[in-house]
Amino acid sequence: MTLLAASDEARDVHARYPAIDLHADTLMWSRWVDYDLRARHSPPLPRSALGGHVDIPRMREGGMGAQFFGLVSLPVLGRTRGLARAINEQIDALDATLAATPLLALTRTRADVEAANARGAMGALLGIEGAHALEGDLHNLEAFASRGVRYLGLLHFSANDAGFPAFGKGRRDEDGLSRFGCELVVRCESLGVIVDLSHINRRGFMDACELAHKPPIVSHTGVLGAYEHWRNIDDAQLRAVANLGGCVGIMFCPKYLGGDGLEPVVKHLTHIVNVCGEDAPALGSDWDGFIVPTRELADPTGLPQLTEALLASGMSERTIGKILRTNVLRVLGS
Numbered sequence: 001m002t003l004l005a006a007s008d009e010a011r012d013v014h015a016r017y018p019a020i021d022l023h024a025d026t027l028m029w030s031r032w033v034d035y036d037l038r039a040r041h042s043p044p045l046p047r048s049a050l051g052g053h054v055d056i057p058r059m060r061e062g063g064m065g066a067q068f069f070g071l072v073s074l075p076v077l078g079r080t081r082g083l084a085r086a087i088n089e090q091i092d093a094l095d096a097t098l099a100a101t102p103l104l105a106l107t108r109t110r111a112d113v114e115a116a117n118a119r120g121a122m123g124a125l126l127g128i129e130g131a132h133a134l135e136g137d138l139h140n141l142e143a144f145a146s147r148g149v150r151y152l153g154l155l156h157f158s159a160n161d162a163g164f165p166a167f168g169k170g171r172r173d174e175d176g177l178s179r180f181g182c183e184l185v186v187r188c189e190s191l192g193v194i195v196d197l198s199h200i201n202r203r204g205f206m207d208a209c210e211l212a213h214k215p216p217i218v219s220h221t222g223v224l225g226a227y228e229h230w231r232n233i234d235d236a237q238l239r240a241v242a243n244l245g246g247c248v249g250i251m252f253c254p255k256y257l258g259g260d261g262l263e264p265v266v267k268h269l270t271h272i273v274n275v276c277g278e279d280a281p282a283l284g285s286d287w288d289g290f291i292v293p294t295r296e297l298a299d300p301t302g303l304p305q306l307t308e309a310l311l312a313s314g315m316s317e318r319t320i321g322k323i324l325r326t327n328v329l330r331v332l333g334s
């Protein structure tokens, strides 16, 4: 899919900092249509709309060190049962893949990712999208953590026990985290599960940051300072996450970034650096999440071109290394 070859310099930076992406929904496709991560896919639809973006061969070609896989459950028509099972089935699908290849390994910590990369494998990390997956039971959080889940996104596209979405069913802007949502933040921190503030409304976002003692993340978002859109977060939200030592992944979705191509991605990442420094920005593609990705980043093979564009914007190698990899490693912790 690579449209332009990246320079040697970009490839070199990229090789020293194998990229870690904070959010791709690939396992949803594995569960639904037996999408095989081991095979190289040509995206089935024009410009790889919606899915078919990530697989092991293209992750390797794009110089990736690890991919966070988002685990999705959809409470369609208010469905509240079978949600935890949907998550477990996606983890089962990953387990089956891992049993069949040495090229991808389940990782939980910085040390795990570094060890996997050192032996030529890439890390698979797990995060849940939406606390409705817990079916109101904190024991489910414990069970998911024991299977390797490292982050919990409190909200997705509908209101749930934890709070209200920035957009979607049951949206309510004036209310923040529920009591259960507050309990969840505390429980996540005690279990070593990172709190992900993607999709949550602003009130709930700020409530969670006020409660938090450990670094939260926003796994996939855009920023309002670069483009006005309901999906994006403002500077105060950025600072709230950065002050806690967290990081913010920028999506590769032109709709939310305000335009196609690499330039908008660079603009959003640069805005984060300008507002809260180089320790906050990260990658949060949202590949395989029903999005049409930006032209050059239609799949992981385009990542060295992003590195190239960041270099061309005047960003230092050190900052680029943090965006590609080390900010996420820091939040993962040892």
Ligand SMILES: [Zn+2]
Pocket: 129, 198, 199, 220, 289
């Ligand atoms: Zn999402």
